[in-house]
Amino acid sequence: MAGIGVLEVSDATFDQEVLQSEQPVLVDFWAVWCGPCKAIAPIVDELATAYAGKLKVTKVNVDQNGATPSRYGIRGIPALLFFKGGKVADQIVGYVPKDVIEAKVNQILA
Template sequence: MSNAKDVTDATFEADVLKSTKPVIVDFWAEWCGPCRMLSPILDDIAAEHSGKVDVVKLNVDDNPATAAQYGITSIPAVYVFKDGAVAATSIGAKPKQVIEQEFAEFLN
């Protein structure tokens, strides 16, 4: 069971852009092997930092408008949104400790 909530083109604004805390968005697709490798890492981060950040997943195949709006051309792409804007990005599957270092200011 995933700790990350699924968001769509229709719910992105309410769930991500209007959130009162930082939101880590995993732009992914079902066919993407590295995305599947990254998913449990983001689930762990969601569970361990649930009070500080929200972690959500957006399937780029099912939600092309949001993916296009943010110029997603490579997946997995992990973006941190804070106050309705992109605050940090990470492209590609990386070990948990690397992601936690990249996004440390939002997790601590």
């Protein structure tokens, strides 16, 4: 379900791809059965394209990877977590319009 420029990460690759990333990282926690996740996916894909080289965009399927969502207290999806320097810098839970997500991205990159 990951679009162009979006990296699927798992419990096994999360630390390497997200926490050790030199760029800020947007992590989209999602599931196949989640309607709002499907609605937000094209926005996440657009951001991956728009911020290529500045922001790493990743997805974690919560049904296939249980350890990472529980480690970050993910109870509702879609959940977007913004990581900077290996730490959670911000988060959005639930469906929100693109401009809300973009505003957070710009804050993280500032």
